Amino acid sequence: MRIVSTGRLAAAATRTEAALAVHAPHLVDAFTRNLPHAADTVGRRLRAALVREDLTPRTAGGHRHAFNRVEYPHAGVADPVDLLTGIDPTGSMSAEIRNAVVNLAIALARFDPKIPPDAGPDLRAVHLERLAVTGHNLHPCGRTRLGWDTADVLAHDLEAGHTPIRFVAVRDATHLGDDLGTIPAPPGYRAQPLHAWQYDTILHRYADLFTDGTLKRLDGHIDAVPTAALRTLLLPDGTYLKVSLDIQVTSTRRSISVASTRNGPALSQLLHRLTADNDRLLLMAETGGAAVPIGSGRDLSAIARTGLTGRLHPGEEAVPGGALPAHDPATGRTVLAGLVDRSGHTAATWLTDYTRLLLPPLLRLLADGVALEAHLQNCLPTFVDGKPYRLALRDFAGLRLHPGRLHQAGHTIDLWPGSVVGTTDTETLRAKLGYTALQAHLGELVIRLGESHNLDETTAWRLIRDVVDETYDRLGTHPYAAADHSWFLAARTPHKALVRMRLAGHGDLHIPVSNPLHG
Incomplete structure (x- = not known):
């Protein structure tokens, strides 16, 4: 593989290498070694x-999968920014791509797969997330951290292992929401936690x-563990x-918006009511939220969330979904492949069982007016x-609610x-x-099971289709079931166009792609 040696990516890499020489000289050699691999991955x-978003024509050498997804064995260029020639006139996405490459190279240089033997379920989940070092499975900017310099990445990224939570005192009249402070504040103030x-x-x-x-400065801090979400931190008590x-x-x-801090607890309560009869779901509820409506209103927000500590049964282990397609260095296989092998089931049987765990509650919630991300x-x-x-299930900020469907199901919620x-x-x-559960989630697992267990993709999507059909059969005469069922089986389905969104610079954009559940 060619070493990146010219252009703006090379300049960005040189600056990063110089910063590492000051802040973490032991990482310089590993960063340099991993830079070509990082560039190729991005x-x-x-x-x-x-190709998927019809921005460039499909070229030879790629393998086509469901939802118009094409996987290439190599990037075809040493500098991925070259792929954006003529597409990114402002250069904004090129900057994001360069940032993603250098930060991925830093992450690869720091990669440590070891899990502490005494780690509880939440800390173990964070360590498993670190296996998914490349980040989001579809987004080329999975390692973008625009706003952080190299020292910030070293101090606060997932591989840092810990980062402090600091506090400011906020005058009562300015503070909005629950008291999330765990250290004393002066009279008339509340302590607000901050990254x-x-x-x-x-x-x-x-x-x-x-x-x-x-606002007043407060002394004291809590040492927390960054998760893959970066802004979500694991506290010592497992919350x-x-x-x-x-950034x-x-x-x-x-x-975080003011609305998210106020809606989170209400959404959690609604989801608990809607899923009370499902003992196979564990909601990581948002129990409180607070904001300080100054400036943008988004800068001092915080939301408390429950964890898994004390909630799992003997022998039960939680694996973050993002870690499933990641490679486990101990076995040389994906975490997903290891689970299938341990189960003693065929890949087809395992996928059916997994799909029956995932889709039925999500499709039922959709019929009742809640689309989870x-x-x-x-x-x-x-x-x-x-x-x-x-x-x-965790993080409900990205879901969508349909008030009419909720009302039909006998539920209401007061949103901010x-x-x-x-x-x-x-x-x-x-x-x-459809995009999150089928394309980004199950679509990834189907591809990886094909690689590790030779599971035929057409067969895999037939199995998933069977679970979809079974679920809607059970929903029977639910007023929205038939229309939803038909939508999920249509020949074309919307795909979230991640690159088009970045080039546009705002809002969600979707394009139609082929649907493997059709027919």
């Missing part, structure tokens, strides 16, 4: 996305509010805290002896004014679940 994903990087940002961004007493982090990861700046990163399936057992999660558009509702 390039392969970008090349595949450009350590965000804390430093806030000190400068709102210096005038520290001067007039609206989580999702905090604003005003761009994949397609989005990761600050069930991509790999938001799902933590659990297994006993390698067999699918239960499904833990201006919330983006509510929609009356059934296409938006269905596309949210």
